[in-house]
Amino acid sequence: DAKTTQPPSMDCAEGRAANLPCNHSTISGNEYVYWYRQIHSQGPQYIIHGLKNNETNEMASLIITEDRKSSTLILPHATLRDTAVYYCIVLAWTSGYSTLTFGKGTMLLVSP
Amino acid sequence: KAGVTQTPRYLIKTRGQQVTLSCSPISGHRSVSWYQQTPGQGLQFLFEYFSETQRNKGNFPGRFSGRQFSNSRSEMNVSTLELGDSALYLCASQQGAGSPLHFGNGTRLTVT
Numbered sequence: 001d002a003k004t005t006q007p008p009s010m011d012c013a014e015g016r017a018a019n020l021p022c023n024h025s026t027i028s029g030n031e032y033v034y035w036y037r038q039i040h041s042q043g044p045q046y047i048i049h050g051l052k053n054n055e056t057n058e059m060a061s062l063i064i065t066e067d068r069k070s071s072t073l074i075l076p077h078a079t080l081r082d083t084a085v086y087y088c089i090v091l092a093w094t095s096g097y098s099t100l101t102f103g104k105g106t107m108l109l110v111s112p
Numbered sequence: 113k114a115g116v117t118q119t120p121r122y123l124i125k126t127r128g129q130q131v132t133l134s135c136s137p138i139s140g141h142r143s144v145s146w147y148q149q150t151p152g153q154g155l156q157f158l159f160e161y162f163s164e165t166q167r168n169k170g171n172f173p174g175r176f177s178g179r180q181f182s183n184s185r186s187e188m189n190v191s192t193l194e195l196g197d198s199a200l201y202l203c204a205s206q207q208g209a210g211s212p213l214h215f216g217n218g219t220r221l222t223v224t
Contacts, residue, residue, distance in 0.1 A: 034212060043116070043202050043215035044155075087155070104154050 004088045004103040012082075012110050018075040020106050022088030025069045032091040033064060035073045037084040038105075044087060047073065078110045114138065116216035118203050124222045130191040133219045137184050137205030143167075144186040145213065146178060149200040158201075161186055190221075198223045 005023040012018040024033060032051050036044040048055055048062045050071070055062045061074040075082055085105040117136040125131050137144050146158040157170040161180035178188040184205075190197055200220050204213040 036215075041217075041220075043118075043204075043217045046212040046214060049212055 004090055006086070006088050006103050006106045008104065009107040009109070012075075012078045012108060014080060014110055014112050015077055018073075018078040018082065018108060018110070020073040020075075020086050020088075020108065021070065022072070022103075023070045024088070024090050027068050027090055029068075033062070033068075033071050034089040034091055035060070035062065036087045036089060037082075037108075038087065039084045047086075049091075078108075080110050080112065082108065083110045084108060116203055116205050116214055118201075118216035118219050120219060121217070122220045122222075124224065125193050126224055127193055127195060129193050130189060131193060131221060132187055132189045133201055133203075133221075135186045135188075135203030135205075135216060137186070137203075138207075138214055141205035141207050141214070142184050143206040143208075144180055144184060145204045145206070146186070146188050147202040147204065148172070149202055149218070150198075155202070158188065193223045195223050197221065 010020060032049050034049040035047040037047055038044045048057055048060050050062045050064050052064060054064060063072045085107050087105040088103060116138055119134045123131060135144060143160060143162045145160040148156045148158055158172055158176060159169045159178050160167050164180045164182060175191045178186060180186045198221060200218045202215050202218045204215045206213050
């Protein structure tokens with residue numbers, strides 16, 4: 001299964017864009033990139049996912065490089081409530097079933 | 113739709129005891145996965161069930177087991193509890209292949 005690498009922590013000023021990078025250099029052609037976040041004592045919350053193309057939803061944008069070896073999650077206008085651990089996850093498919101490989105995540109601290 | 117529901121929210125057990133955790137997936141989701149989360153190891157995959165069958169299993173000892181019922185609800189059991197089993201146990205459900213996992217808020221297990 002492909003693994004991911006993320007910076008352990010990042011800071012962002014409230015109202016500014018937060019850009020969270022992720023490396024997944026061994027990703028295979030049929031593997032998706034998913035982003036989740038987790039606020040203390042809660043379960044991970046799904047944010048966005050993509051295969052090849054850039055994606056956008058009401059929460060964030062996902063930019064995947066053409067070679068698919070890295071991606072960036074963009075929170076366009078970070079708020080204090082976006083302070084959380086962000087996980088970049090690669091979904092691996094093996095013989096019809098799935099498993100997830102989780103990295104250590106990035107602790108994003110949004111400050112006033 | 114209601115989200116993934118996990119019960120109980122908190123549990124305190126002593127070494128050697130066993131414990132059963134319950135998970136109700138989102139209505140219509142047939143795949144249920146279980147994960148263990150600890151500060152040192154991060155998120156680790158335990159097992160996945162689909163239509164009452166275990167499809168995949170992580171690298172955990174046989175003391176960890178699970179099952180899924182015909183209504184897709186799932187339980188996991190940990191026997192002969194050890195101090196190292198103290199963790200947040202997360203359940204996630206999935207609608208279908210490639211769709212996002214949706215997590216519950218977990219069961220916080222403390223073994224004393």
